[in-house]
Amino acid sequence: MTSVEELLAGLPPVRPVDPGEVTGGGHLVVLDDDPTGTQTVADVPVLTSWSVDDLRWGLRHPSRACFVLTNTRSLAAADATARNREVLDALVVAAEAEGVEPVVASRSDSTLRGHFPVETDALADDLARHGRPVDGVVIVPAFPDAGRITVDSVHWARTAAGMVPAGETEFARDATFGYRSSDLREWVEEKTGGRTAAADVLAITVADLRSGGPQHVAELLSGVRDRQPVVVDAACDDDLRVLASALLQAESRGTRLLYRIGPAFVRARIGQAASPPLDxxxxxxxxxxxxxxxxxxxxxxxxxxxxxxxxxxxxxxxxxxxxxxxxxxxxxxxxxxxxxxxxxxxxxxxxxxxxxxxxxxxxxxxxxxxxxxxxxxxxxxxxxxxxxxxxxxxxxxxxxxxxxxxxxxxxxxxxxxxxxxxxxxxxxxxxxxxxxxxxxxxxxxxxxxxxxxxxxxxxxxxxx
Known part of the structure; x- marks a missing residue:
């Protein structure tokens, strides 16, 4: 069985990033398909309703983020589509009223269960309808705190026996959201029914993040068009912070990105450090x-x-x-x-x-x-x-x-x-x-x- 050390052997050294260096950008609004996405952050508002007034309350918070609990993982695909569009329509009104520019993230399971690409398709369609067409869909399921990491586009999960490719875990046999592929490029092809071939998915690797750094990754992201899927490696928080810095650079240049993420991304994107458990x-x-x-x-x-x-x-x-x-x-x-x-x-x-x-x-x-x-x-x-x-x-x-x-x-x-x-x-x-x-x-x-x-x-x- 593979260990974390074996997976990381030979990779470039970690590029340290101070959380406080990740600043700026729009207000991150996380549409969470169940409430567990809040597990890496502190002092961030959570909404279980998405009226315009509720969303305005969340957008006023100084944390630079808010969670909207959609619970769509419990819904059928058509209902999940309708709910995502309903939330986004209200968000556009609330954001205009508050004078903020929202950046939208679709948060789902770090073991790859959930309505993909149904939810990102619905959000991208609605964003286009509101005059905000999406250039790229950035897919970042890594959750290092829980032992879920992505290396060379292969997503891994920690088990009692060691690290296992995600497609070989019990989560991949889920009765509703099952899958076979562990390579995220192949997973995208599988989940889109071949609409997007694995070869058409942009892969950002650990080497890109650690050797190239934010500027290099931002240049890669700035080239995406027409909702191109982008799968991103991450083995630690610093990898995610490099990504967050690159995303902010790409977005400042006009690239419009939609995120499909695991829980750890939010902490990196809003510049929070990991905090110790409540005492x-x-x-x-x-x-x-x-x-x-x-x-x-x-x-x-x-x-x-x-x-x-x-x-x-x-x-x-x-x-x-x-x-x-x-x-x-x-x-x-x-x-x-x-x-x-x-x-x-x-x-x-x-x-x-x-x-x-x-x-x-x-x-x-x-x-x-x-x-x-x-x-x-x-x-x-x-x-x-x-x-x-x-x-x-x-x-x-x-x-x-x-x-x-x-x-x-x-x-x-x-x-x-x-x-x-x-x-x-x-x-x-x-x-x-x-x-x-x-x-x-x-x-x-x-x-x-x-x-x-x-x-x-x-x-x-x-x-x-």
Missing amino acids: AAALRAYGSGHGLIAVGSHVGLTTAQLAGLRELGGVEEFELDVPTLLDPASRDDHVAEVSARAAEAMRRCDAVVRTSRTLVTGADADESLAIARTVSAALVDAVAATVRRHQPAFVVAKGGITSSDIATEALGIRRAITRGTLLPGIVSLWEPVAGGAAGTPYVVFPGNVGDEHALARVVGSLRS
């Missing part, structure tokens, strides 16, 4: 008491992390049985029973409400997605009923779609600020700023990051 003193400001952990993610890592949480102790678990949830005759009674028991448990310990661990899929991708939405809706209803009975001291949501649905539908979070991380670069804490959940720490924990003890460490930190 006990910061967390104590939110008060004390027992919390609620909601688990919808079904990947194997999440199941292992649940086992690690059991070892920590101080929790009671309540299972939502998926076959029961899919039966309309039994669903409501089952949800009511689980929520009542979880609320009662929070009076004495932390409570876990989780879906059963056996993955249930449909006959095709759309049917599998419909099942996932049904299960997620039941988990949302269970969490909403639980917090009505007993207000938790904190809420942890495990899984991308789970985190989005619980934030918007169970807790009614409309505006929040991401305050930092609980694990370095992979698990973020939001502070809701309005509504019934205002001031209650909300932890967005992706399903596919961390080791088997990560969930226990997060809950342990919150108990501090």
Whole structure:
């Protein structure tokens, strides 16, 4: 099995870039297909609604960025297209009202799951309609904090056994967003159904970033036209900062770029340094008491992390049985029973409400997605009923779609600020700023990051 050291052997040395050197450019607006994209940044606004007023609030923030939670990874392709266009139409109005120039990023999974090229096509079409035609689509899935790096255009993911090409991971077998290719040029060809050949994709390599530097990369980017896909290597934050500097140079010369990114890019693009996890003193400001952990993610890592949480102790678990949830005759009674028991448990310990661990899929991708939405809706209803009975001291949501649905539908979070991380670069804490959940720490924990003890460490930190 390949190690990180083997992948990086022989590459040019890292070109150090101070985060503060990455300045200027338009206001970065990240359309996030689930809420986990906030996991690398601090003090950045998050919107779960995209009215013009909400977007204007986000654009006023001094962080130079805001996240708009679209949750499109849980939608069918046609619905994802419509939602992206709806957000962009409102954004154009809000940006003109605030007098800012937005730069649009479509944030998706660092393991390559999501609606590509559906979302970038929708955004590029709409940008052209608003007089902002796109020259290039810059694809940067690398997320070094979580062990996802791109070298010579091949995307890799860290596993317990070592580094594995992305196309050979469990994520590539996703029932809805599966793929075969690990080389991002071939992945673009695969996902576009051959519309864009691998040979027509511009590749920016580690050598371009480290030996050529921002000026060289900016010259490469300045030559793209007609929405040409650009795939970019990155093995560390400094690689991403070189890219960010190059993008700013290319955009200052008039090149219009649309980004398709993983979480780490945002931190580099807005000039933030990686910050240490929130400490006990910061967390104590939110008060004390027992919390609620909601688990919808079904990947194997999440199941292992649940086992690690059991070892920590101080929790009671309540299972939502998926076959029961899919039966309309039994669903409501089952949800009511689980929520009542979880609320009662929070009076004495932390409570876990989780879906059963056996993955249930449909006959095709759309049917599998419909099942996932049904299960997620039941988990949302269970969490909403639980917090009505007993207000938790904190809420942890495990899984991308789970985190989005619980934030918007169970807790009614409309505006929040991401305050930092609980694990370095992979698990973020939001502070809701309005509504019934205002001031209650909300932890967005992706399903596919961390080791088997990560969930226990997060809950342990919150108990501090």
